[in-house]
Amino acid sequence: MSLRNKINNKKMPVHVAIIMDGNGRWAKKKGFARVKGHEKGVDAVRETVEAAAELGIRYLTLYAFSTENWKRPKYEIEALMNLLVESVNKERKTFMENNIRLLGLGDLKSLPEKSYNGLNSAIQETSGNTGLQLVLALSYSSRWEIVETARRLAEKVRSGEMESMQITEKTFRDTLPSASIPDPDLLIRTSGEYRISNFLLWQLAYTELYFTPVLWPEFNREDLYKAILDFQGRERRFGMTSEQIQQQKSAS
Numbered sequence: 001m002s003l004r005n006k007i008n009n010k011k012m013p014v015h016v017a018i019i020m021d022g023n024g025r026w027a028k029k030k031g032f033a034r035v036k037g038h039e040k041g042v043d044a045v046r047e048t049v050e051a052a053a054e055l056g057i058r059y060l061t062l063y064a065f066s067t068e069n070w071k072r073p074k075y076e077i078e079a080l081m082n083l084l085v086e087s088v089n090k091e092r093k094t095f096m097e098n099n100i101r102l103l104g105l106g107d108l109k110s111l112p113e114k115s116y117n118g119l120n121s122a123i124q125e126t127s128g129n130t131g132l133q134l135v136l137a138l139s140y141s142s143r144w145e146i147v148e149t150a151r152r153l154a155e156k157v158r159s160g161e162m163e164s165m166q167i168t169e170k171t172f173r174d175t176l177p178s179a180s181i182p183d184p185d186l187l188i189r190t191s192g193e194y195r196i197s198n199f200l201l202w203q204l205a206y207t208e209l210y211f212t213p214v215l216w217p218e219f220n221r222e223d224l225y226k227a228i229l230d231f232q233g234r235e236r237r238f239g240m241t242s243e244q245i246q247q248q249k250s251a252s
């Protein structure tokens with residue numbers, strides 16, 4: 001039986017988030033410049049998005065550029081920004097044809113004007129699409145997001161719109177810049193690194209983590225299927241006991 005056929009369509013993760021890592025190491029291994037690794041990484045993005053849409057995954061979040069990535073050499077940042085806007089422009093037609101909605105998460109205003117405008121216009125154009133919600137985390141870091149949320153709440157308290165006692169897990173969550181996106185069910189990190197790297201720290205509280213040694217440019221749909229199968233074999237207890245989970249299942 002193919003890996004695809006082993007996947008239970010009824011137990012599909014609603015939200016899959018991916019830390020795409022290993023572009024530089026892939027390029028080095030092949031004797032190419034780092035930027036070539038990012039270019040090849042775009043092919044892996046395309047294949048993963050296509051596979052996720054076919055599987056009926058509702059949300060796919062890709063960590064495309066972190067706040068810390070601004071510390072990289074200038075030419076690499078420029079290459080990544082150009083690649084991003086070129087890829088988004090190239091895929092706009094595919095997004096529309098496949099009902100894919102593009103969303104941005106992060107300090108998008110800090111992107112170069114051309115990248116910001118290109119991204120924003122694709123976000124606007126696809127805003128009515130109801131299929132796969134493709135979230136690009138750009139100039140994103142979780143600590144940035146949490147601080148941003150604290151600022152928003154502080155401003156509401158200062159202006160009298162809410163009281164400090166009304167700051168709860170729920171109001172905090174609903175104020176996050178990513179408030180419209182459910183918490184990920186599955187996080188995948190490629191390239192054999194076991195870190196979260198400032199990604200969705202609040203949202204990952206009960207997420208299943210999956211690490212693979214595959215370098216991002218070599219990640220393909222079969223690798224995505226393997227991650228989903230692994231996820232489907234796990235019991236998610238959310239702090240409860242196994243017996244409680246079984247009781248909940250038989251009651252529903």
Ligand code: FPP
Pocket residue numbers: 020021022023024025026038039041042045062063064065066069080083084087088136
């Ligand atoms: C990590 O590899 C990858 C990135 C920092 C950028 C990811 C970007 C892309 C795949 C291309 C553009 C994306 C979209 C959504 C069109 P690394 O450079 O950290 O690799 P290394 O750890 O091996 O050096």
